[in-house]
Amino acid sequence: MENLLIKNVSVVPMTHADAVIQNGYIYIEKGVINALGSAPNHTLVEKADRVIDGEHLVAMPGLINGHTHTPMSVLRGYAGDLPLQQWLQEIWKIEAKMSSEDIYWAAMLSMVEMLKSGTTTFGDMYYGMDKVAEGVQASGMRALLTQGIIEQDGHGEDVLAECVDFVKRWHGKAEGRIQAILSPHAPYTCSPQLIEKLVEAAHDLDCSIHTHLNETRGKIDTIIERYGKRPIVLMDEIGLFSRHVIAAHGVHVSEEELEILARSQAGIIHNPKSNMKLGSGIAPIADMLERGIVVGLGTDGSASNNVLDMFEEMRFASFLQKVHLEDPTALSAYETLKLGTALGAQALGIESEIGTLEVGKKADLTLVNVDRTHALPLNDILSHLIYSAKADDVDYTIVNGRVLYEKGHVVTLDEEKIKWHVLESKNKLFGS
Numbered sequence: 001m002e003n004l005l006i007k008n009v010s011v012v013p014m015t016h017a018d019a020v021i022q023n024g025y026i027y028i029e030k031g032v033i034n035a036l037g038s039a040p041n042h043t044l045v046e047k048a049d050r051v052i053d054g055e056h057l058v059a060m061p062g063l064i065n066g067h068t069h070t071p072m073s074v075l076r077g078y079a080g081d082l083p084l085q086q087w088l089q090e091i092w093k094i095e096a097k098m099s100s101e102d103i104y105w106a107a108m109l110s111m112v113e114m115l116k117s118g119t120t121t122f123g124d125m126y127y128g129m130d131k132v133a134e135g136v137q138a139s140g141m142r143a144l145l146t147q148g149i150i151e152q153d154g155h156g157e158d159v160l161a162e163c164v165d166f167v168k169r170w171h172g173k174a175e176g177r178i179q180a181i182l183s184p185h186a187p188y189t190c191s192p193q194l195i196e197k198l199v200e201a202a203h204d205l206d207c208s209i210h211t212h213l214n215e216t217r218g219k220i221d222t223i224i225e226r227y228g229k230r231p232i233v234l235m236d237e238i239g240l241f242s243r244h245v246i247a248a249h250g251v252h253v254s255e256e257e258l259e260i261l262a263r264s265q266a267g268i269i270h271n272p273k274s275n276m277k278l279g280s281g282i283a284p285i286a287d288m289l290e291r292g293i294v295v296g297l298g299t300d301g302s303a304s305n306n307v308l309d310m311f312e313e314m315r316f317a318s319f320l321q322k323v324h325l326e327d328p329t330a331l332s333a334y335e336t337l338k339l340g341t342a343l344g345a346q347a348l349g350i351e352s353e354i355g356t357l358e359v360g361k362k363a364d365l366t367l368v369n370v371d372r373t374h375a376l377p378l379n380d381i382l383s384h385l386i387y388s389a390k391a392d393d394v395d396y397t398i399v400n401g402r403v404l405y406e407k408g409h410v411v412t413l414d415e416e417k418i419k420w421h422v423l424e425s426k427n428k429l430f431g432s
């Protein structure tokens with residue numbers, strides 16, 4: 001593993017709002033941030049195996065896509081403009097035909113897309129996840145992987161047993177870049193009895209739980225009709241929050257449910273574009289943050305977004321709160337970047353490892369080129385990163401101190417081969 005020095009770079013560590021270091025440096029040794037500051041001393045320059053000149057670059061913590069379904073990239077553009085349940089039915093028809101090879105190449109396409117747009121870590125839920133884990137190993141990215149359980153024909157417990165095996169097989173693999181966790185897809189696709197068993201298994205494995213909660217009013221009504229209470233209240237009663245929970249959406253939440261989320265310190269992953277495209281509603285993110293609820297950001301799958309671009313996701317998150325609350329001060333640039341980095345890491349339960357640029361943390365970084373017409377003049381770096389920056393401005397994506405993406409080229413993956421395989425899958429699944 002090479003020692004890497006990035007010099008002459010503007011550093012946005014995300015430790016606090018005014019912590020930007022102009023013309024600074026970051027020195028990385030054994031995949032960890034070893035030093036950072038205003039000017040590197042000669043010893044560091046000599047120790048470096050590689051030096052990146054950071055002129056015109058901003059170094060920020062790698063972006064964290066807290067909730068996605070990477071193999072859904074092969075479904076991009078399919079079944080658009082439909083309500084959630086109808087959309088799911090259409091998607092499930094195609095998913096039933098997907099082979100493990102289809103899953104692999106589609107997940108790889110998503111990883112290429114994420115690396116090219118500055119994402120270093122993602123939280124992924126799908127089935128056939130061994131293939132995604134193999135992809136994470138190859139790509140060099142960091143990921144929290146989980147097989148989402150959809151209980152069918154009384155087969156929940158067999159599937160849970162398979163998911164437990166998946167966790168045992170993959171947790172801590174790929175130099176510790178993979179965390180494998182458990183996942184009931186949602187309260188409307190799993191019985192409370194099965195979720196209770198899953199929570200027990202999560203205690204045994206000492207792992208987090210990733211699920212979908214309160215995405216649309218329709219899904220909440222289904223739970224109220226079945227069980228006489230709201231989803232988050234039901235999940236609290238059956239002990240879900242006795243583990244660290246990563247919950248996608250949280251769009252419509254009652255006062256009681258907000259209190260549960262604050263008390264349990266569950267991580268809510270806000271997916272603004274998916275919520276907008278599926279007409280789900282507006283999650284009360286600004287309110288949640290004020291209550292001390294931990295909020296991260298995600299893109300959701302490519303079939304409901306339709307891109308895995310966290311710069312776009314951050315911009316939508318901020319604008320959505322501002323327009324919803326009719327308050328331009330809502331979700332400031334700094335707060336929004338925090339959702340995509342430091343707070344996102346906390347929502348996934350990995351803030352001790354990543355999320356900020358600090359000595360001792362894993363070297364997961366995104367270097368953004370600000371020598372662009374839409375970046376000039378650079379009056380305020382934070383404002384630029386949220387309101388102006390584009391995915392294409394990313395020049396380098398670094399995970400565990402390893403450069404995975406550099407100026408148009410994904411170092412670890414064969415992009416053309418991946419594109420070819422995804423088109424093959426598409427022709428097979430949909431007909432050419």
Ligand SMILES: [Zn+2]
Nearest residue numbers: 212248300301
């Ligand atoms: Zn989802």
